[in-house]
Amino acid sequence: MIHPTPRLRFAPSPTGALHLGGARTAMYNWALARSLGGAFVLRIEDTDQARSTDESLQIILKGLAWLGIDWDEGPEFDAGDRTNGGGEFGPYFQMQRLDRYRETAAQLLASGHAYRCYCSTERMEKVRAEQKANKSTFLGYDGHCRNLTDDERTAYEEQGIKHNLRFRMPVDRVIVVHDLIRGEVEVNTKQLDDWVMVRPDGVPLYNFACVVDDVDMLITHVVRGEEHFLNGIKQNLVFEALGHECPEYAHIPLILNQKGGKLSKRDPGVKSTLEYRDLGYPPEAVFNYIALLGWGFSADRDVFTRDEMVAAFKIGSVGKAGAKFDVTKLHWMCGEYIRQWSAEQCLVRCRQWLLSELPEESWDKHAGWLRNVVACYQERVQVLSEFPEKIQWLLKDPELDDAACKSIKKRSDSKQWFKGFADLLETLPMAASFPADRGDADEAVRLPTREGQPEPESSFATPAALERAARQWAEEQEIKFGHFVGPVRAALTGTNKGPGFFDVVFLLGKEACVRRLRKQAEL
RNA sequence: GUCCCGUUCGUCUAGUCCGGCCUAGGACCCUAGAUUUUCAUUCUAGUAACAGGGGUUCAAAUCCCCUACGGGAUACCA
Structure with a gap:
């Protein structure tokens, strides 16, 4: 068998911040791509037009760049020391790929793998409510339009009812997937309903667009959060319908909050990646820390560089259990990195936090003094934003505590x-x-x-x-x-x-x- | 409800695939001590775990089953 060039992707939807869970997913993709000598692609899944914003996109791009996760293909982004993005498999925004989805949808419709569904949202809600009331073991679409006759279809069309496109799932078939982290898992299609591929307005939904793009972009490995596990089964069948081989899957467990629950914006210490930047966390430390959430570098070392991580990274050794986020250890890690710097490096890194307290001109005028001030506190801080407060006593006569x-x-x-x-x-x-x-x-x-x-x-x-x-x-x-x-x-x-x-x-x-x-x- | 996945010190993990080298290792946290003009750093030491119950085996953290608990999925979100 020919081994194609490994190509991995991180495919965020620009609907909010890049939290550390997302950053870690991106990192594992990146690390696996780098360790296999393959390409790392960034694809923007912006088909949820109501929630996608350019602001979120920028936040995601900046967040990845800040962590040192660079992409070979994708949206172009100037990270200062290099330019990320571009590439011959573009466009890398799904909303710019609608033609491809249209073509592929037509193909699946023609082959019978997809069908038109005229059911209204109201009807679906009713069906769902009934299923719940009857304590049905199956929740989902009831297949109402699965076998419509031409006449029935025409009748709907004449009434002006719009249709969406559903994927015709096989009935009672056991799908066996091999997951790089979970191993072999069997799922019966009885659990899954005929899901919507394309909305009435022609915009595709995740499970469909994702496969079309993964095919077009020659993606070989898909590393993503375990909330997508079942989507993997659905996508598996689309690959099959399209006559393509499935990429390798790896579903990584989610990061949990300190209580063991799902990470949310309200959790203390769990913030958007850029917030860590703005609070003066060294990016190397954040990178290092989140790498450790679900993966071990070695039996006796916790601190390592990006290169060392790439060299040691094995997707199969990522754990199956969710890891709790521990701010204290993150802080320790930050201090650890700060202490590794020379005083001069530390000074440069601290610039914005010093200048928030000092006139701009003092940067040059008191360069030596500032260097010494910073050096004295280098082993006394864990995040750089501690500096302004630490140096107050040097700037004005202090109140005694x-x-x-x-x-x-x-x-x-x-x-x-x-x-x-x-x-x-x-x-x-x-x-x-x-x-x-x-x-x-x-x-x-x-x-x-x-x-x-x-x-x-x-x-x-x-x-x-x-x-x-x-x-x-x-x-x-x-x-x-x-x-x-x-x-x-x-x-x-x-x-x-x-x-x-x-x-x-x-x-x-x-x-x-x-x-x-x-x-x-x-x- | 149904399906999938998981469970090693308080936390992140090593060990689990291929049972014996595990009297279960490292790190964070915590405690004690050393160094020091304080704090911090550094160093030394200590506390602390195989979820529970059944099996299989000469031998189980490791294999099997059950229970409990946790997470995920079950959208015209991704």
């Missing part, structure tokens, strides 16, 4: 220390405070200060120089260094958390340190 007040009150000598330490700082060649020009103070110093690193040389007081001066002073004053740091940090930063004490003093600069110490000394 409870822990800070407590820390100051704990030592009866606090206020004397503030005054004395302020006096000391005034004698040192310290860098100025933001927004004043700090000269090249930040050029030589690379924060955070770590044990054992060589001491930088600078005409300014470095954290190491500050520490020497402070320790010596404390010794002369017979102050226990450990006692002194807590209250002073509180006075300087307004809290008892944060970077190393001398990094704090260094970053804050002379004027602000002295001002805050004297202010607290007098309260």
